[in-house]
Amino acid sequence: MRAESSTVVSGDVRLAVWESGDRTKPTVLLVHGYPDTHAVWDGVVSELSERFHVVTYDVRGAGASEPPQGRGGYQLDQLARDFFAVADAVSPDKPVHVVAHDWGSIQSWEAVTEPDAHRRIASYTSISGPCLDHVGEWIRYRLSNPTPHHLRQLATQQLHSWYIVAFHLPALAPLVWRLGLSARWGKVLRTLEGVKTTAGHPAATLSSDAIRGISLYRANMRPRLQNPRPRSTEVPVQVISPTGDHYVTAALAEGLERHVSQLWRRSLAARHWAPLTHAPAVARMVAELVDHIEGAPAAPELRRARVGGPKKRAFDGQVVVVTGAGSGIGRATALAFAGVGAKVVVGDIDLEAAERTALLAGLVGPPAHAYEVNVADEKAVQEWATEVAATHGVPDVLVNNAGIGHSGTFLQTTTAEWQRVLDVNLWGVIYGCQAFGALMADRGEGGHIVNVSSAAAYLPSKILAAYATSKAAVFMLSDCLRAELVTHGIGVSAICPGVVNTNITKTSTFSGVSAADQDKQRERVSRAYARRNFGPEGVAKEIVRAVWHGRAVVPVTPEAKVARLLSRLSPAILRRAARLG
Missing domain, CATH: 3.40.50.720 (NAD(P)-binding Rossmann-like Domain)
Structure with missing residues (x-):
């Protein structure tokens, strides 16, 4: 099914949007990460579009969407406004089901934890991207309770997050992209992730997109991790943690139930770019949550993943x-x-x-x-x-x-x-x-x-x-x-x-x-x-x-x-x- 393209204006930028499937069906809105474009979701869209109205868009500064003027345009509150602008345009009368990966998840958490977000967002599936405010709280708690387990978690996540430090070094990250990382990106994905595509990036635009996208880290990481805000939500949330993720550990989702009233926590035998390598599995998990929120009984796997309730026996629900x-x-x-x-x-x-x-x-x-x-x-x-x-x-x-x-x-x-x-x-x-x-x-x-x-x-x-x-x-x-x-x-x-x-x-x-x-x-x-x-x-x-x-x-x-x-x-x-x- 051929996707229909359109443009949505948000603030000072135009966002490129694509829609597939029947508009009368529940809307599933997919948000990509860094340094991807909407094309990272192509396999998932193919799986979902027969049953749902599926929407993707290039976030500001990526792919066919315009970049903002200056680093401030990449702050999370502005990215959340972009999200709501797209959601209002493609589904003005009904709340949307959000699925996000990597930085798409980080910015979607900003939208999901806004007051009254549940009126516009029916459900949220997050893959490999935590809420930065939750991470800031997560770090503080472990530093104030330095048990061996907590210290191991901090050290492990720090090793996984080495690139964040690199992105804050002046000139280094842009120089790496300019010197050829963009041309080798496909090889990087194949070697580290088992990916057979380059996430839909033409080599000519990947370098400029990636360089601009460094501002995502520089505009948001330090402020949110150093001064985390209370961020809770009534939106039903499904967290999918790839077991082989090189960058985001599953431990970051610990304690999330304090902020989310309806939470499902699931594991996927994949690496970081699961939407590319495991599109059918991702689509199935998404569909299970969407169907359930829309009124269907929970699938066995989803039911087992629900967090909370009475204490479970070792194999309860299996x-x-x-x-x-x-x-x-x-x-x-x-x-x-x-x-x-x-x-x-x-x-x-x-x-x-x-x-x-x-x-x-x-x-x-x-x-x-x-x-x-x-x-x-x-x-x-x-x-x-x-x-x-x-x-x-x-x-x-x-x-x-x-x-x-x-x-x-x-x-x-x-x-x-x-x-x-x-x-x-x-x-x-x-x-x-x-x-x-x-x-x-x-x-x-x-x-x-x-x-x-x-x-x-x-x-x-x-x-x-x-x-x-x-x-x-x-x-x-x-x-x-x-x-x-x-x-x-x-x-x-x-x-x-x-x-x-x-x-x-x-x-x-x-x-x-x-x-x-x-x-x-x-x-x-x-x-x-x-x-x-x-x-x-x-x-x-x-x-x-x-x-x-x-x-x-x-x-x-x-x-x-x-x-x-x-x-x-x-x-x-x-x-x-x-x-x-």
């Missing part, structure tokens, strides 16, 4: 998916997460067993939901993931627990037996990681994947050829996946139980054993596991702890921990022990 949850470790894990507030979604090939788990989980936590799913069926897992996301929201935690047991030497194990074990124990985990991992990555708000492996992954045994191989593959898959998904803020844990008393022993199969003797073997193994007397609840407790602390590899039982240590210190001992069967 969606946790558990496979193989009809019994054993899966059921115990579902109950453990429900007990700490999670909304549990359970899947099992036995629907009746899954429904029983959901019923039990609902007794200790929020209502749970059961599905019949065969994890060895790729299409079924994909369809299940789609339905879960649509009905309950994208999961925050996935526990790939479904598995089957099998005993037999390599020469005894048939191809069909190998296929059955690998289909469930390995491919079931792969399918789960693919389907739900992609949803988590696209959402951009992090998450955690738990893959239930086994001590057999690093404890060789000649009678567990297929089973140990499948679990070793899950163990390595988890390591590979962890390296890939860390950039999306998604953790991955491999859980490695040893001998645990669960129903898996009653459904295990044995190579080289007649059909008549299968049940005898299962009974014998079940008795041995029962004597060990380590229940699935112990594994479930470790799974919850692994997610909470972000642990990578978790041996659970004592024998699993000893074997893990030996596998790292002296694997030859384990190889010799494997011959004993």
